[in-house]
Amino acid sequence: MTNQANNPLHGKTLLFILEFLLDYYNGWEQLGQQINIKCFTENPSINSSLKFLRKTDWARKKVENLYLSIIIG
Numbered sequence: 001m002t003n004q005a006n007n008p009l010h011g012k013t014l015l016f017i018l019e020f021l022l023d024y025y026n027g028w029e030q031l032g033q034q035i036n037i038k039c040f041t042e043n044p045s046i047n048s049s050l051k052f053l054r055k056t057d058w059a060r061k062k063v064e065n066l067y068l069s070i071i072i073g
């Protein structure tokens with residue numbers, strides 16, 4: 001069994017991370033400037049973004065990496 005104690009993503013859902021980023025960047029427009037993907041820049045919504053991020057590994061990684069860069073510094 002892998003020890004997750006040092007993994008800052010452990011226990012964080014994609015919904016939590018997305019809501020954190022939306023709050024941190026004051027909405028979709030600024031988040032879309034940080035990560036230029038269609039689900040953030042054209043008709044964005046939590047549900048459509050989660051659906052896209054769950055099936056698209058490269059986009060989810062960008063979101064996770066942005067979150068990590070904020071919380072770790």
